[in-house]
Amino acid sequence: xxQSSQATATLPVTVSxxxxxxxxHADQILAWIxxxxxxxxxxxxxxxxxxxxxxxxxxxxxxxxxxxSAESLAGWxxxxxxxxxxxxxxxxxxxxxxxxxxxxEGWFDEPQVDDVEDxxxxxxxxPRWKQAVMIWFAFFPLSLLVSWALARVVPDxxxxxxxxxxxxxxxPVMTYLVLPQLTKRLEWWLHGxxxxxxx
Numbered sequence: 001x002x003q004s005s006q007a008t009a010t011l012p013v014t015v016s017x018x019x020x021x022x023x024x025h026a027d028q029i030l031a032w033i034x035x036x037x038x039x040x041x042x043x044x045x046x047x048x049x050x051x052x053x054x055x056x057x058x059x060x061x062x063x064x065x066x067x068x069s070a071e072s073l074a075g076w077x078x079x080x081x082x083x084x085x086x087x088x089x090x091x092x093x094x095x096x097x098x099x100x101x102x103x104x105e106g107w108f109d110e111p112q113v114d115d116v117e118d119x120x121x122x123x124x125x126x127p128r129w130k131q132a133v134m135i136w137f138a139f140f141p142l143s144l145l146v147s148w149a150l151a152r153v154v155p156d157x158x159x160x161x162x163x164x165x166x167x168x169x170x171x172p173v174m175t176y177l178v179l180p181q182l183t184k185r186l187e188w189w190l191h192g193x194x195x196x197x198x199x
Contacts, residue, residue, distance in 0.1 A: 011180050012047060013073045013100055014066045020059050020094045028092060033063060036085045040065055043079070045072025126190040134190065138178040142170050 021029045037049040045068040052062040067073040076082055126134075146166045150157060157165070188195055 011070075012066060012068050012184070013070050014064060015073065016099045017063045018098075019061045019063060021061055021092065023057060023059055025092055029061065029089075032085075032089050032093070033061075035088075036082075037065070039081045039085055040076055042081075043067075043072065043076045045069055046076070126192075130190050134182055134186065135179070138174055138182050139170075142173060142178060146170055 033051055040046050040049060047066040047068055049063075049065040051064065054060060065076075067076065143166065146169055150162055150166060154162075154165075183190065187193075
Protein backbone atom coordinates (compact mmCIF):
# COMPACT_ATOMS: atom_id res chain seq x y z
CA UNK A 1 0.00 0.00 0.00
CA UNK A 2 1.37 3.47 -0.92
CA GLN A 3 1.95 6.14 1.73
CA SER A 4 -0.98 8.20 0.43
CA SER A 5 -3.27 5.14 0.54
CA GLN A 6 -2.15 4.37 4.10
CA ALA A 7 -2.77 7.97 5.16
CA THR A 8 -6.23 7.97 3.56
CA ALA A 9 -7.08 4.68 5.29
CA THR A 10 -6.41 6.25 8.70
CA LEU A 11 -8.36 9.48 8.07
CA PRO A 12 -11.81 10.00 9.60
CA VAL A 13 -14.59 9.25 7.10
CA THR A 14 -17.95 11.04 6.93
CA VAL A 15 -20.74 9.31 4.99
CA SER A 16 -23.74 11.25 3.71
CA UNK A 17 -26.69 9.17 2.46
CA UNK A 18 -29.68 10.73 0.74
CA UNK A 19 -32.88 8.77 1.34
CA UNK A 20 -36.46 9.38 0.22
CA UNK A 21 -39.31 8.90 2.66
CA UNK A 22 -43.05 9.51 2.42
CA UNK A 23 -43.67 12.52 4.75
CA UNK A 24 -46.61 10.60 6.28
CA HIS A 25 -44.08 8.14 7.77
CA ALA A 26 -41.84 10.81 9.34
CA ASP A 27 -42.40 9.60 12.92
CA GLN A 28 -41.56 6.01 11.99
CA ILE A 29 -38.43 7.12 10.16
CA LEU A 30 -37.26 9.22 13.11
CA ALA A 31 -37.50 6.14 15.32
CA TRP A 32 -35.71 4.08 12.66
CA ILE A 33 -32.88 6.64 12.36
CA UNK A 34 -32.49 6.75 16.13
CA UNK A 35 -32.27 2.95 16.27
CA UNK A 36 -29.58 2.92 13.57
CA UNK A 37 -27.47 5.56 15.27
CA UNK A 38 -27.82 3.78 18.61
CA UNK A 39 -26.49 0.60 16.98
CA UNK A 40 -23.66 2.43 15.18
CA UNK A 41 -22.40 4.16 18.32
CA UNK A 42 -21.57 0.77 19.84
CA UNK A 43 -18.98 0.12 17.12
CA UNK A 44 -15.30 1.02 17.54
CA UNK A 45 -14.31 4.29 15.92
CA UNK A 46 -17.81 5.83 15.82
CA UNK A 47 -17.51 9.64 16.03
CA UNK A 48 -21.01 11.00 15.47
CA UNK A 49 -24.18 11.08 13.41
CA UNK A 50 -27.18 13.19 12.54
CA UNK A 51 -29.78 13.94 9.92
CA UNK A 52 -30.72 16.91 7.76
CA UNK A 53 -33.92 17.75 5.86
CA UNK A 54 -34.31 20.64 3.38
CA UNK A 55 -37.74 21.35 4.94
CA UNK A 56 -40.42 19.66 7.03
CA UNK A 57 -42.44 19.00 3.84
CA UNK A 58 -39.57 17.40 1.95
CA UNK A 59 -39.42 13.66 1.27
CA UNK A 60 -35.60 13.89 1.12
CA UNK A 61 -33.57 13.05 4.22
CA UNK A 62 -29.79 13.40 4.40
CA UNK A 63 -28.33 11.04 7.00
CA UNK A 64 -24.78 11.54 8.20
CA UNK A 65 -22.43 9.34 10.18
CA UNK A 66 -18.71 9.52 10.87
CA UNK A 67 -16.03 6.99 11.84
CA UNK A 68 -12.38 7.54 12.74
CA SER A 69 -11.07 5.47 9.78
CA ALA A 70 -12.13 3.55 6.69
CA GLU A 71 -11.44 0.33 8.60
CA SER A 72 -13.82 1.25 11.43
CA LEU A 73 -16.46 2.31 8.91
CA ALA A 74 -16.10 -1.02 7.07
CA GLY A 75 -16.71 -2.85 10.36
CA TRP A 76 -20.05 -1.07 10.79
CA UNK A 77 -21.08 -1.36 7.14
CA UNK A 78 -20.38 -5.13 7.03
CA UNK A 79 -22.12 -5.84 10.33
CA UNK A 80 -25.21 -7.99 10.80
CA UNK A 81 -26.67 -5.23 13.00
CA UNK A 82 -26.57 -2.76 10.15
CA UNK A 83 -28.09 -5.30 7.72
CA UNK A 84 -30.93 -5.95 10.17
CA UNK A 85 -31.46 -2.20 10.59
CA UNK A 86 -31.60 -1.56 6.84
CA UNK A 87 -33.93 -4.52 6.27
CA UNK A 88 -36.32 -3.21 8.91
CA UNK A 89 -37.15 -0.18 6.72
CA UNK A 90 -37.82 -2.06 3.47
CA UNK A 91 -40.76 -0.44 1.72
CA UNK A 92 -40.49 2.79 3.72
CA UNK A 93 -37.11 4.18 2.68
CA UNK A 94 -35.42 4.52 -0.70
CA UNK A 95 -31.73 5.38 -1.07
CA UNK A 96 -30.76 7.65 -3.97
CA UNK A 97 -27.23 8.86 -3.28
CA UNK A 98 -24.27 8.09 -1.02
CA UNK A 99 -21.18 10.24 -0.59
CA UNK A 100 -18.00 9.73 1.46
CA UNK A 101 -15.56 12.40 2.52
CA UNK A 102 -12.26 11.73 4.24
CA UNK A 103 -10.07 13.79 6.52
CA UNK A 104 -10.99 17.45 6.76
CA GLU A 105 -12.58 17.71 3.29
CA GLY A 106 -16.02 19.20 3.73
CA TRP A 107 -15.76 18.92 7.49
CA PHE A 108 -16.05 22.70 7.88
CA ASP A 109 -18.91 23.09 5.39
CA GLU A 110 -22.16 24.18 6.99
CA PRO A 111 -25.31 22.59 5.53
CA GLN A 112 -27.60 25.04 3.74
CA VAL A 113 -30.89 23.71 5.10
CA ASP A 114 -33.92 24.81 7.11
CA ASP A 115 -34.41 21.77 9.33
CA VAL A 116 -31.42 20.25 11.12
CA GLU A 117 -31.28 17.90 14.08
CA ASP A 118 -28.20 16.21 15.50
CA UNK A 119 -29.20 12.97 17.18
CA UNK A 120 -25.58 12.26 18.12
CA UNK A 121 -23.79 15.59 17.72
CA UNK A 122 -20.89 15.71 15.29
CA UNK A 123 -18.04 18.10 16.16
CA UNK A 124 -18.65 21.77 15.36
CA UNK A 125 -16.27 23.49 12.96
CA UNK A 126 -13.14 24.75 14.74
CA PRO A 127 -12.61 28.53 14.80
CA ARG A 128 -10.83 29.89 11.73
CA TRP A 129 -7.86 31.00 13.80
CA LYS A 130 -7.32 27.43 15.00
CA GLN A 131 -7.48 26.15 11.42
CA ALA A 132 -4.87 28.79 10.47
CA VAL A 133 -2.61 27.80 13.38
CA MET A 134 -2.90 24.13 12.39
CA ILE A 135 -1.87 24.90 8.81
CA TRP A 136 1.06 27.01 10.05
CA PHE A 137 2.21 24.19 12.37
CA ALA A 138 2.29 21.88 9.36
CA PHE A 139 3.74 24.40 6.90
CA PHE A 140 6.59 25.98 8.87
CA PRO A 141 8.71 22.91 9.72
CA LEU A 142 8.07 21.33 6.33
CA SER A 143 8.99 24.56 4.51
CA LEU A 144 12.13 24.87 6.63
CA LEU A 145 13.16 21.28 5.87
CA VAL A 146 12.55 21.56 2.11
CA SER A 147 14.34 24.93 1.89
CA TRP A 148 17.34 23.52 3.75
CA ALA A 149 17.44 20.42 1.53
CA LEU A 150 17.19 22.43 -1.70
CA ALA A 151 19.93 24.81 -0.54
CA ARG A 152 22.26 21.82 -0.03
CA VAL A 153 21.30 19.85 -3.15
CA VAL A 154 20.86 22.68 -5.69
CA PRO A 155 22.28 25.84 -4.07
CA ASP A 156 22.30 27.88 -7.30
CA UNK A 157 18.67 27.17 -8.27
CA UNK A 158 16.92 30.42 -9.31
CA UNK A 159 14.26 31.79 -6.97
CA UNK A 160 11.20 30.92 -9.12
CA UNK A 161 12.46 27.38 -9.76
CA UNK A 162 13.26 26.93 -6.04
CA UNK A 163 9.77 28.08 -4.95
CA UNK A 164 8.13 25.94 -7.66
CA UNK A 165 10.10 22.85 -6.61
CA UNK A 166 9.40 23.36 -2.91
CA UNK A 167 5.66 23.83 -3.40
CA UNK A 168 5.43 20.80 -5.71
CA UNK A 169 7.19 18.72 -3.05
CA UNK A 170 5.30 20.10 -0.06
CA UNK A 171 1.71 20.09 -1.35
CA PRO A 172 1.15 16.31 -1.45
CA VAL A 173 3.09 15.79 1.78
CA MET A 174 0.97 18.45 3.52
CA THR A 175 -2.30 17.11 2.07
CA TYR A 176 -1.86 13.38 2.60
CA LEU A 177 0.55 13.05 5.53
CA VAL A 178 1.27 16.08 7.72
CA LEU A 179 -2.15 17.80 8.00
CA PRO A 180 -4.17 14.58 8.48
CA GLN A 181 -1.82 13.41 11.23
CA LEU A 182 -1.78 16.80 12.96
CA THR A 183 -5.58 17.20 12.86
CA LYS A 184 -6.01 13.68 14.21
CA ARG A 185 -3.56 14.17 17.08
CA LEU A 186 -4.76 17.68 17.97
CA GLU A 187 -8.48 17.13 17.41
CA TRP A 188 -9.07 17.77 21.12
CA TRP A 189 -7.54 21.23 20.81
CA LEU A 190 -9.33 22.07 17.55
CA HIS A 191 -12.71 21.34 19.17
CA GLY A 192 -11.96 22.88 22.57
CA UNK A 193 -11.88 19.65 24.57
CA UNK A 194 -9.47 18.88 27.45
CA UNK A 195 -6.12 17.37 26.51
CA UNK A 196 -6.15 13.53 26.64
CA UNK A 197 -3.65 13.48 29.51
CA UNK A 198 -5.99 15.68 31.62
CA UNK A 199 -9.07 13.45 31.30
